[in-house]
Amino acid sequence: MLSTVRDYIAWLYWPRRFFSMRGKQSWLKVPGWETLAFIDQPGELEAVRKQTGDMFLGGQGNTFLGMVLGSQSVFLLDHDRHKMARRILAPPLSHTLSRQFQPVIDDIIAEELPKLSVNRNINIGTWSRYLTMRILGKMVLGLERKEDIDRLFRKFEATTGLLANIVSYCSYFWEDRRLTPGGYAAYLVRQIDREIYSVIHPARESYRDNPEADLPPVLLALIRGQKEYQYDDGFIRDNLVSLLAAGYDTTGCALSWSLFWAGKETGIFARFCRAWRKGDEKPLKAFRDEVLRYCPPVEILPRRIDPEKVSEARSVIPSVSEAFNQAGEQGPMVCPFVHRAHHNPDIYQNPDRFDPQRFLQHSHRVQEYFPFGTGRRICVGMHYGKLIMDRVLGTLADRNMAMKIRKRRFQPVRRNVSIWPAFFLYGRAWKDKERKQGECQSPAG
The missing domain is CATH 1.10.630.10 (Cytochrome P450)
Structure with missing residues (x-):
């Protein structure tokens, strides 16, 4: 009971505890709302992306905003x-x-x-x-x-x-x-x-x-x-x-996150400011992209499973089978976890380091970087x-x-x-x- 209350309060106001890729929590039941299945691996993210609108319904996933x-x-x-x-x-x-x-x-x-x-x-x-x-x-x-x-x-x-x-x-x-x-x-x-x-x-x-x-x-x-x-x-x-x-x-x-990082990483921002004034826009845009990688404004993208395709969805995202067991017949709310995907050490070297340089050196696939959804x-x-x-x-x-x-x-x-x-x-x-x-x-x- 105490753990449920602690998780609920954390979810409502201090969600950082769910961000970590180490010992990550694969599901969470939010009292009064849904059982959430968190997915963050590229293969499963790509499967959900391709079948959103068919098997995974974004509109029904956003009912809480209605x-x-x-x-x-x-x-x-x-x-x-x-x-x-x-x-x-x-x-x-x-x-x-x-x-x-x-x-x-x-x-x-x-x-x-x-x-x-x-x-x-x-x-x-x-x-x-x-x-x-x-x-x-x-x-x-x-x-x-x-x-x-x-x-x-x-x-x-x-x-x-x-x-x-x-x-x-x-x-x-x-x-x-x-x-x-x-x-x-x-x-x-x-x-x-x-x-x-x-x-x-x-x-x-x-x-x-x-x-x-x-x-x-x-x-x-x-x-x-x-x-x-x-x-x-x-x-x-x-x-x-x-x-x-x-x-x-x-x-x-x-x-707000942009201004936060401009104030926290003053040296990086200063260097990119100089490049901007010399006519090179790429470094400052890389700064913006790194802000959106490190701190995506929305950390999950809820998707309701089509009621007729729950068993099929379970086979598409096997990593969250426990969430299906907890959610019952309708299945959990499937949630691509943007923050976790953006901090995956298999994709981003030193993911917990704020480093805009990474966006000047590499491009990323849609299942690896999606601050605006996919x-x-x-x-x-x-x-x-x-x-x-x-x-x-x-x-x-x-x-x-x-x-x-x-x-x-x-x-x-x-x-x-x-x-x-x-x-x-x-x-x-x-x-x-x-x-x-x-x-x-x-x-x-």
């Missing part, structure tokens, strides 16, 4: 409906179109960076999430006014904060019951809905009056697709909320996520700045579904007025 994202979210759909949602969302989130937004992203970073470089430490996680929300609010909803962004940000913060850890991983709270955490979460979601529908309705009227109306690409694609695919406004709402919630949380998380369920907004990380790191390099953080110990914690450097990581961007132009020395301490 209270916020909604049942018609691309994250919760499977089969033809999932393909349809991706057909609509992928073009406006493509690599090419994301690059067209780079000037907008740069302007927002320039406005927010002074908050990070004041003469006092600030909460890096909050700063990263707010910056990402400003960018996504503009690109997804077309929001310009600061008060609109602030209001939306506060509501998402309340919905995806530490209380959400309990609500997300306990099915008892998925229903809207009075005087429960689930009831409060549903109330907060209704607040978000009012904001989202206040954008959808006038945007659709604007499109009816003028099909060439200047609307954000994602919103325009969802409104255009409504006539062709015959979905209701709930589908538009669910996918707008999904892009905002998942994007601001995971990209904000990845950005296959049919790969993150639809990954191009924006990488672009935001690159532009923040590049801006720090351009301005000859380094990071100073208060905590340098690697101590990951869970905030809802993502893994963060700390509950409260404080630091600031630092500039030495005495150093020579072109140097990128880092602060002491």
Whole structure:
């Protein structure tokens, strides 16, 4: 009993104990949610990747996100409906179109960076999430006014904060019951809905009056697709909320880790800053890739087994047979373990060492490196996520700045579904007025 409670609390808030490849735990029963089967070996990861969408269902695996994202979210759909949602969302989130937004992203970073470089430490996680929300609010909803962004940000913060850890991983709270955490979460979601529908309705009227109306690409694609695919406004709402919630949380998380490692490994970051200013972008992008290897924002990718294929799934992933024994007829939730795969010593030499150089020397297969997911369920907004990380790191390099953080110990914690450097990581961007132009020395301490 004590072990179950200890594991449950660790899973909710301090999941590092499950990360280790040494003496690794192959399964975990999370009370109120699921029995999880962790897989991390390349062969099994590749088998699950190839059969996700058929034998392993990502949409049903993400049901625990349904209270916020909604049942018609691309994250919760499977089969033809999932393909349809991706057909609509992928073009406006493509690599090419994301690059067209780079000037907008740069302007927002320039406005927010002074908050990070004041003469006092600030909460890096909050700063990263707010910056990402400003960018996504503009690109997804077309929001310009600061008060609109602030209001939306506060509501998402309340919905995806530490209380959400309990609500997300306990099915008892998925229903809207009075005087429960689930009831409060549903109330907060209704607040978000009012904001989202206040954008959808006038945007659709604007499109009816003028099909060439200047609307954000994602919103325009969802409104255009409504006539062709015959979905209701709930589908538009669910996918707008999904892009905002998942994007601001995971990209904000990845950005926080980037700033954490920039402050922890000051020498490496300084060296890559110099290369960036000389016109070589590869080292700083390798820094970003190593951040995502060492600290993927989402550590597992839950997959529900098709009820008719449980026995077949058992033969595909034999390493977790004990999890099948514990889970019963429906089988466990199969979870490719991103963090473990990224720290596999058979693939990465010295995996617990932060070494961006590895991404300048080698490329990796999809079953070895997949911070944004893989296959049919790969993150639809990954191009924006990488672009935001690159532009923040590049801006720090351009301005000859380094990071100073208060905590340098690697101590990951869970905030809802993502893994963060700390509950409260404080630091600031630092500039030495005495150093020579072109140097990128880092602060002491």
